[in-house]
Amino acid sequence: MNHPPQIRIPATYMRGGTSKGVFFRLEDLPDSARQPGPERDALLLRVIGSPDPYGKHTDGMGGATSSTSKTVILSKSDRPEHDVDYVFGQVAIDRPVIDWSGNCGNLTAAVGSFAIANGMVDADRIPEDGVCMVRIWQANIEKTIVAHVPISNSEVQETGDFELDGVTFPAAEVRIDFVNPADGEGALFPTGNLVDSLDVPGLGTLEATFINAGIPTMFIRAAELGFDATELQPSINGRGEILERLELIRLHGAVRMGLSADVEEAAGRQHTPKIAWVAPPADYVASSGKSVGASEIDLNVRAMSMGQLHHAMMGTAAVAIASAAAVPGTLVYHAAGGRDRDSVRFGHPSGTLRVGASASFVEGQWVIEKVSMSRSARVLMEGSVRVPRIG
Numbered sequence: 501m502n503h504p505p506q507i508r509i510p511a512t513y514m515r516g517g518t519s520k521g522v523f524f525r526l527e528d529l530p531d532s533a534r535q536p537g538p539e540r541d542a543l544l545l546r547v548i549g550s551p552d553p554y555g556k557h558t559d560g561m562g563g564a565t566s567s568t569s570k571t572v573i574l575s576k577s578d579r580p581e582h583d584v585d586y587v588f589g590q591v592a593i594d595r596p597v598i599d600w601s602g603n604c605g606n607l608t609a610a611v612g613s614f615a616i617a618n619g620m621v622d623a624d625r626i627p628e629d630g631v632c633m634v635r636i637w638q639a640n641i642e643k644t645i646v647a648h649v650p651i652s653n654s655e656v657q658e659t660g661d662f663e664l665d666g667v668t669f670p671a672a673e674v675r676i677d678f679v680n681p682a683d684g685e686g687a688l689f690p691t692g693n694l695v696d697s698l699d700v701p702g703l704g705t706l707e708a709t710f711i712n713a714g715i716p717t718m719f720i721r722a723a724e725l726g727f728d729a730t731e732l733q734p735s736i737n738g739r740g741e742i743l744e745r746l747e748l749i750r751l752h753g754a755v756r757m758g759l760s761a762d763v764e765e766a767a768g769r770q771h772t773p774k775i776a777w778v779a780p781p782a783d784y785v786a787s788s789g790k791s792v793g794a795s796e797i798d799l800n801v802r803a804m805s806m807g808q809l810h811h812a813m814m815g816t817a818a819v820a821i822a823s824a825a826a827v828p829g830t831l832v833y834h835a836a837g838g839r840d841r842d843s844v845r846f847g848h849p850s851g852t853l854r855v856g857a858s859a860s861f862v863e864g865q866w867v868i869e870k871v872s873m874s875r876s877a878r879v880l881m882e883g884s885v886r887v888p889r890i891g
Contacts, residue, residue, distance in 0.1 A: 504888075504889045505889075506886040506887060506888055506889070507530065507886065507887060507888075507889055508884045508885075508886050509524065509528060509529065509530070509547075509884055509885050509886075509887070510524070510525065510528040510883070510884050511523065511524055511528075511547075511882075511883070511884060511885045512524075512614060512879055512881070512882040513561065513879070513880045513881040513882070514572075514607070514610040514613075514614065514877060514878070514879055514880060515610065515667070515877060515878055515880055516604075516606050516607035516608065516609040516610030516611070516875065516877040517605070517606025517607070517608075517609050517664065517666075517667070517815050517875035517876070517877070518567060518606050518664065518666035518667055518811070518812040518813070518850070519567045519568065519570060519604060519606035519607050519814075519815075520563065520567070520568050520570070520607075520880065521568070521569075521570030521571055521572050521604070521607050521610075522544075522547055522548070522561050522570070522571050522572070522885065523571075523572045523574065523610070523614050524571070524572065524573050524574070525573075525574060525575065525618060526573050526574065526575035526585075527575065529543070529573070530543065536600070539890065541589075541596075541598045542890045543887065543890050544571045544589055544591065544598055545591065545596055545598060546560065546887045546888065546890060547560060547561055547571065547885050547887055548560045548561055548562035548569050548571065548591045549561065549562045550562060550569065550591050550592060550593055550594070550595070550596065551592065551593070551594050551595050551596045551597075552564070552593060552594065553594060555593055555594060557569065557593070561885060562591060562593070564593055565593075565808070565811070566590070566593075566805040566806035566807075566808060566810065567606070567805070567810065567811060567812075569590070569591040569592075569593055569806075570588070570589070570590060570591060570604055570607060571588070571589040571591060571598070572586065572587070572588055572589075572604075572607055572610075572611065572614075573586075573587040573589075574586055574587070574611065574614060574615060574618070574620065575620070576619075576620040577620075577635075577637050579637050581635060582635045582636065582637045582644065583615055583620055583621045583622075583625075583634050583635045583636070584611065584612075584615040584620045584621070584634065584635075584636055584637070585637045585639050586608070586611050586636050586637065586638050586639060586645075587600070587639045587640060588600070588602070588603055588604045588607065588638075588640050590602070590604065590770075590771040590806065592770060592806065593806070597768070597770070599769060599770055599771035599772070600640055601640065601759075601769055601771050601772045602640055602641065602715045602716070602771050602772045602816060603638050603640050603641050603643075603714070603715060603816050604814070604815065604816065605676070605678070605714060605715075605814060605815020605816035605817075605818060605819060605873075606814065606815040606875060607815075608636065608638070608645055608647065608676055608815060608875075609647065609674045609676055609815070609875035609876060609877040610877035610878075611634070611636055611645075611647060612632070612634035612636065612647030612648075612649040612674065612877075613647075613649055613656045613658070613674070613877050613878075613879070615634050615636075616632060616634065616649060616651075616655075616656050617655075617656055617879075621634055626651060626654060627651050627654075628651070628653065628654050629651060629652055629653070630650075630651055631648050631649065631650055631651065632648075632649045632651050633646055633647075633648055633649075634646070634647045634648075634649055641715075643678070643679065643680065643681060644679040644680070645676060645677065645678055645679065646676070646677040646679065647674055647675075647676055647677075648674065648675040648676075648677070649674055650672045650673070650674070657672045658671060658672055658877070658878040658879065659671060659672060659878075660672030660673060660876070662874065662876050664874075664875060664876050665786070665788075665790075665812065665848070665850045665851025665852055665853065666811060666812030666813075666848075666850035666851065667876065670876075671876035671877070671878050672876060672878075673874050673875075673876060674874065674875050674876055674877055675872060675873070675874050676815070676872065676873055676874070676875055677870055677871070677872050678714060678819050678870065678871040678872070679869075679870055680867075680868065680869060680870070681713045681714050681819050681823065681868055681870075681871055682712050682713050682823075682867070682868055687712055688711060688712060688713060688823070688827075688865065688866050688867065688868060689709075689710060689711060689712075689865075689866070690710055690711075690712055690716075690757045690758055691710055691756065691757070693710075694709060694827065694829040694830050695707055695708070695709055695829065695830065695831060696708055696709075696710060696756065698718075698749070698752060698753060698756055699752070700748060700749050700752050701748075701752075702748070703745065703748065703749065706720055706724050706725075706749065707720070707721065707724065707831065708720050708753060708756075708831070709824055709830040709831040709832060710753065710756065710757050710773075711820050711823060711824050711830070712757075713819050713820045713823035713824070713868055713871070714815070714816035714817065714818070714819025714820045714823070714871065715772055715773070715774055715814070715816035715817060715819070715820060716754075716757055716759055716772045716773035716774070717773055717774040717775075717776060717803075717817055717820035717821075717824075718749075718750070718753040718757070718773055718774070718775050718776070719776050719777070719778055719820075719821075719824060719830070719831050719832050720749070720775070720776075720777050720778075720831070721777065721778065721779070721831055721835070722777040722778060722779040722800075722802070723779065724777075725745075725746075725777050727777055727779075727802070728779055728782060728800075729777055729778055729779035729782075729799075729800035729801060729802050729847075730779075730782055730783075730784035730800055730847075731802050731809065731849070732786075732787050732809075732849050733787065733808070733809050733811060733849060736802075736808075736809040737808045737809050743807060743808075746775055746804055747807060748763075749775060750766075750773065750774075750775040750804070751763040751766040751767060752766075753773055753775060754766035754769065754772075754773050757773055759772060759773060770806050770807060771806065774803055774804065774805065774814065774816075774817050774820070775803070775804050776801055776802060776803035776804070776817060776820075776821070777801070777802055777803075778799055778800070778801050778831055778832050778835040779799065779800050779835055780799060780800075780835055780836075780837070781794040781795075781796075781797045781798060781799055781800060781847065782794050782800060784800070784847065786847075786849060786850055786851045787811065787849050787850050788850060788851065790851055792847050792851060792852060796845070796847075796852060797845050797846055797847045797852055798825070798836040798837060798841070798844050798845050798846060799825075799832070799835040799836040799837075799844070799846050799847070800835075800846065800847040800848075801813065801821055801832075801846045801847070801848060802848065802849065803817045803848075805817075809849065810848075810849070811849055811850055812848050812849060812850035812851070812853075813846075813848040813850075813853055815873065815875065818846075818853055818855050818873055819855070819857075819871045819873075821844065821846055821855065822843070822844050822855035822856065822857035822871050822873075823857050823859065823868045823871060825841060825844040825857070826840075826841065826842070826844075826857040826858070826859035826868065827859055827866045828840065842856055842857065842858060843855065843856035843857070844857070853873065854873070855871060855872070855873045856871065856872045856873070857870070857871045857872075858870050858871075
């Protein structure tokens with residue numbers, strides 16, 4: 501029996517922060533996949549190799565973790581004062597689902613580099629040496645992000661000595677500014693409260709801070725979950741009862757945040773909201789074997805991504821952490837020592853991260869003007885991906 505040959509699609513495989521994904525120019529996708537819909541999803545699922553009941557992504561470009569099963573579509577922006585439009589898809593591993601409901605803050609660090617290399621930034625804005633400010637429109641959440649990309653000899657400088665916990669090798673530093681990162685028209689706290697009581701059937705009532713900054717996130721005190729926020733992946737992942745309990749809390753949090761009408765609907769939206777737990781600083785040993793001292797950090801945070809404890813920290817969740825830490829009265833603010841600050845350093849499973857946030861109280865509500873952090877990015881491979889013809 502004859503079968504049609506595979507199709508070839510230009511693509512770039514990139515690392516951004518502690519994530520990696522397959523990057524496409526919109527114009528390079530097949531006509532049927534240039535707009536949102538089932539055809540696009542089917543194509544990108546096949547690129548990544550999902551759904552994979554074996555959980556390995558052996559027959560695709562995915563890495564079988566939430567951090568490495570990602571797709572990005574970029575195009576030159578028609579929006580004033582922006583260079584590139586950025587669409588992000590979080591691919592489920594074991595289900596035929598791509599979640600388009602949020603952003604990937606880590607891969608944002610690679611968007612600017614890709615945009616420069618692919619002609620999406622006007623040449624007169626790229627210095628011969630220095631830093632190029634790439635203005636990104638994040639289409640999933642309709643927010644502006646600015647990437648400060650180092651340039652050498654008019655090309656992206658990828659190599660350097662900047663070290664990022666969760667990434668093995670050093671690279672060039674890329675500063676990312678998330679401008680006015682709250683969802684909606686300044687709706688930083690979707691319930692209107694800094695702390696809410698969340699009733700979870702079978703588990704009781706938990707105190708939570710719900711915040712829309714970077715990505716919708718719910719924060720809970722680690723002690724209320726029986727944790728201390730020094731956990732590493734082996735103590736959470738693969739432990740069915742713990743994972744089920746955390747997912748149940750996340751589902752009810754999604755309803756409370758107004759993201760889903762009920763828990764059944766929330767179950768189909770695995771990328772958002774994120775659930776995280778916080779605790780005051782404590783000594784621990786990171787997954788690399790590096791010791792992290794309590795004196796080095798302001799608090800410890802652990803966060804779930806696509807049903808698993810993240811190996812480091814999602815960039816978007818880091819935005820939420822810094823935003824919540826900047827607002828007096830949140831659970832994150834109290835875990836970080838209960839004092840005003842314009843930056844916070846937190847411990848995560850791979851080490852530490854410092855994130856800055858500027859907050860102000862305007863007309864009776866808190867507003868986050870900007871959140872900044874440093875990441876790194878580089879091209880891992882470029883050329884074409886090949887996939888069997890879909891449909």
